[in-house]
Amino acid sequence: MKVTITKSAAEVLNKKIGDQQGYLKIQYVTEGLACGSGIPTLLFISSKDETKDVLFETSFRPVIVEKSQMINFDEDLTIDYSDSVNSFQLKSPQQIVNGRMSFIM
Template identity: 75%
Template sequence: MTVTITKSAAEELNKKIGDQKGYLKVKNVTEGLACGAGVPTLYFVPLIDETKDVVFETNNRPVYMEKSELIFFDDELKIDYSDSVNSFQLKSPQQIINGRMSFII
């Protein structure tokens, strides 16, 4: 799997994260959903679990994902930021996976 962070997403991440120490993680949140499919959400977390998380080197900063959730994502992912909807987006060449992806610190 490859993950790319666009220039606009990198700029927005830098604004929101600042000098804080931590890790960028994409997590498939299923809590409270009846379908169980999950909603991809972007997190900035203080710690990662090296036994459960996989690191993907990007053109900007490493992105972590849980091994058990990799089956939910396409082989090529792009983290973007849209000024028009004021939100991060998770895309692949085949689809927009989440056009209004939450960012939680």
């Protein structure tokens, strides 16, 4: 899997995260949703779980995806930011995975 963070997403993340140390994590959130449904969400966490998480280097910050959730994502992912919808977006060459991805700190 490859994860890319666009320049516009990096600029917005810099403003939100500042100098805090930690990791970005793409998580397929299913809690509270109908069976089989899930929403990719971008989290900022302070540490990673060495046994469950896979770390992907990017030109901005490392991104984590849980091993068990990698099946839910395409092989090539891009985290972008859209000014028109004022939201992060998760994209792949095949699709827009989440056009209004939440960012949770």
